[in-house]
Amino acid sequence: MSLQRIYRLGQSLKTKAPALFICRLDSTNVSAEKFLPTPPADHEAHKDRWASESSDKYTRVEEVPGRWHYVEYLLPKKTVPEPPKHEGRAPSGWQPPAPEPPPLPYFVPRTRNHMLPVYLRKEIRGPRFITQVKHIEGDLWAFHNDLKEYLESLAGKEVLSQVHELGSYVGYKGAYVEEPVGGSTRVGLKVDELEGNGNGDDGHEEREYQCPYRDMSDEVYSNETPFLNLDCRVAFEGLSEKEKKYAHYLSQASWFGGLIVLFQTSxxxxxxxxxxxxxxxxxxxxxxxxxxxxxxxxxxxxxxxxxxxxxxxxxxxxxxxxxxxxxxxxxxxxxxxxxxxxxxxxxxxxxxxxxxxxxxxxxxxxxxxxxxKHLGFPPKATTTYFSKNCTEKDAELVSTFMKQKGIEGYITRLFKKQATEAGDQDCYEIRYASVLSSEDKERAEFLGSDVLDKSRVTFTRGDYSPLLKLVVDNLRLAQENAANDNQRQMLGKYIDSFTVGSLDAHKDGSRFWIRDKGPGVESYIGFIETYRDPAGIRGEFEGFVAMVNRPQSEKFGALVERAEALLQLLPWPRSFEKDRFLRPDFTSLDVLAFAGSGIPAGINIPNYDGIRQDEGFKNVSLGNVINADDKSSKANFMTAEDNEMFNKLKNASFEVQVGLHELLGHGSGKLLMQNKDGSFNFDQEKVRLPHVGPGPDPEAKVTSWYKDGETYDSVFGSMGSSYEECRAECVGLYLCTIEDVLK
CATH class of the missing domain: 1.10.506 (GTPase Activation - p120GAP; domain 1)
Known part of the structure; x- marks a missing residue:
């Protein structure tokens, strides 16, 4: 104990209580006794229980049990003293409890410091706020339901909640506490006390609750969200005047078509x-x-x-x-x-x-x-690919029907008209996207109706007609500036597809597109990815225009040259690959325009299985997307040294991963199919399932395959896109550490 501490302790005891112990520091010849008052006359000395342990190393201790009350005030209190009486709220905002508990099946007692047991917990994942009310006595569920109903009436939305019966507490997602959560934009709510007469009429005014919108990490974008620039100036300036016009009109077509995504979202x-x-x-x-x-x-x-x-x-x-x-x-x-x-x-x-x-x-x-909160099937989620009265069961019924009829759903939406009178049938409308409407007679042979179980199916068109008209007008202007006849035919097929509502025409346009090798301006447009359709078969509109980054494209060209050798490194037999690898056009592009619900780092298209497997595809790496970087950001849980190395290498690493993901991920594998005539595109006697570790017989035959008219998306449905992306990503990760690949 330092001399300064002894002195402060002595001064404190002189003014507040008699001496209870004496401290001696013989080693310094300084006694604390001179700082302490003399013991009273009735002082009774007690035998020193520690005498046998006495040593010059330790201080002498004297016990006086009759004087413990002098230091009681130094001990921690188990309770907080009763606060002064208040008629209403104290200046601090504290509300005294009601004189008598209300006649309710539950009771929430105050804590020992006379506060309500309401706590705001901030979860690490998010951040996400959970308001907890603890120490609830009586009917826990009745309390939960009453407070939940009250909060929802104030918030105007459903409040997520949980009940912990063993712990006697409830939790509500959100910052539902009386005190404001500091520093955030807030919206006012009125939150009553948890005690009182149960209806808020207990003689005090309601106080405003402040909700921190900026802390709702799942529901809002942070003000720290980075904005990144996609640099394409050099690539665009390298185009000829005709190529610039071609790129401009394709961009206009993409942007007008991109407005369709608004209607496909909500x-x-x-x-x-x-x-x-x-x-x-x-x-x-x-x-x-x-x-x-x-x-x-x-x-x-x-x-x-x-x-x-x-x-x-x-x-x-x-x-x-x-x-x-x-x-x-x-x-x-x-x-x-x-x-x-x-x-x-x-x-x-x-x-x-x-x-x-x-x-x-x-x-x-x-x-x-x-x-x-999420896109998906009603009633648990929301979507515009189906009418609000369509259920997942309706979607499965119509998907099965379309599969049987050999109809692909890329350019359709589904609307249900329920029977309103006895004897009527439910009617499912499959509506195609097109400029022309159902009333137009031009190429309307695919329109009409059919029977589905006890319901009726009608085929109509004209979805997104005004927007597709703007798309078509700009594609015609782009067609006038095309570099060659192949591009003109490609755009002609796109125009045909969007005008009449023909998926076959778009497939033909995609065939011309994969033959358009190494163009100065690259573009693709249509209803492409099926990620956001809950059923996984309807495409979201997408259009992009980009210019070729020639130095980077040379690297990817070298990867294409070695693709067949690299495919042999994958952990499955050669029989599970295409009979002949169709070398794609693999280019690195700088994006000029990308209309859709987000910009990927790379694309492998077209998504039509028949074309990809038998005729070919293109791989596209979007270079200025890969290289767009927030230089000010710091990765979590990294030292400064590791973060510097990470920032130095991440773009190059990502470039390798994107290349492998697109070329050998999406580009690998073979759909084992039974043809219309009953034949197979694989040898049933020779092809065996891959064997990984202990498990099935390594000589097991293939027992399932795609039937005529089936596609990957139609078979896997809503999980198809996710499964395919995982497959491609795993291929990229598997290959990216192999030295021969990195060469």
Missing amino acids: RESPLIFLLLERLFRTQDLESLKALALEQAGFDEEDFKSLLVYTAAFYSNMGNYKGFGDNKFIPAVAKDKLEKLLRLSKAWQADPAALEHIWSEVSDPLYSLRDSE
Whole structure:
């Protein structure tokens, strides 16, 4: 013990209590006794129990049990003293408990410090906030249901919750505590005390609850979201004037077609797009920001949140994430956004139109009901590939019908009209995307109706007609600037497909596309990927235009040259590969325009199994996407040294992985099929299943295969896209550490 501590202790004891012990430091010839008061006259010395242990090394201790009360105030209290009486809330905001507990089947006692046992827990994954109410006595479930109903009535949305019966507590997803969570944009709610008479009428005013939108990691984009530039200036300037016009009109076609994705994402997405377009096109950003800060109640972070939401909406082409399919909302309070809209030049220019748009979109813009959080089959999720009354069972029924009829669903949507009178049939409408409508007689032979079980199926067209008309108009202008006859025929087939609603025409266009080797301007357009259809068979519109990066393309060309040798390194027999490897055109491109729900790093197309397997495909690596990098970011859990090495090598590593993923991942493998005439595209007697470790007989024969008319997507359905991406990724990871591959 230091001399300073002894002195402070002595001064404290002189003023607050008699001496209870004496400390001696013989080694320093300093006694603490001079700092302590003299013991009282009735002081009774007790035998020193530690005398036998006495040593010059230790201090002498004297016990005086009759004086323990002098130091009781130094011991930790088990309870907090009763607070002063208050008629209402204390200045700090503390609310005293009601005199008598309310007549309810549950009771929430105060903690020992007279506070409510309400705690805000911040989970690491997220961050995500969970509000917990602990120490609930009585009917735990009744308490849970009452509070859940109350919170939902205030929040205007479903509140996720959990009940822990053994622990006697409940939890609610969100920051439902009385005190504000500091520093965030908030929306006001009224939250009553958990004690009182059960209906909020206990003589005190309700207090405003503040909800931190910016901390909802799953539902909002952070204001720290990086914005990356896709540099394509050098590649574009290297084009001839004719190539630039060709690229321009293809880009216009892609952007107009990309608006279809809004309708394929959610019912509110087209209206949100109109709202944002009106807001930002009518007024320059600086004056809009000044209006928001000075008159609409925004702060700097609020306005940044609005810009981040807008950018995220355009990037995903809708209010659901292109990768993940979960909904996101603005991280700015609804009342602030409405105030800004009403003050904006857009609203002043056309108040009736903006009033209508806002009245339609304001609720779904912010709604986070369980059925709206993710894309998928109703009623648990939402989709626009099916009408709202279509169930997963309806989708399976129609998918089976389409498979039997040899119909692929890439350019369709499904709408159900339920029977309303006795004797009527349910009607399923398979609607094709096209410029022409069902009333147009031109090439309408595939339209009509058919019978499905006890229901009726009708085939119609005209979906997305106005937008596809704009796509077709620009494809015709691009056709005038095509480099060769192959490109003109390719675009002609695309025009034909989008005009009449013919998937076969798009397949023919894709055949011309894979023959267009090494063009200066590369492009592909149509209903391509089936990721977002819950059934996994309907395509989302996508269009891209890019210029060739010739130095990088030479590297990928070398990889193509060695592809057949590298395929032999994969862990399955040669019989599971195509009879002849169709060498694709593998180029590195700098993206000029990419319209869709997100930009990938690489593409292997077309997705039509018959063409990929028998005629070929193209691999595309998007170089300026791979090399787009946020230099300021730091990877989690890395030392500065490791982070520096990671940033130095990650683009080159990713480039290798993308190349292997696209060329040998998607490009490998063979669909074992039974042809229409009953023959097979593989030798049933010789082909055996691969054997990995202990398990099935290594000589096991193949017992299942694709039948005529079946495709990978039609067989695997909703899991098909995910399974194929995992397969391609595993091939890339398997090969990327092999030295011969890295050469």
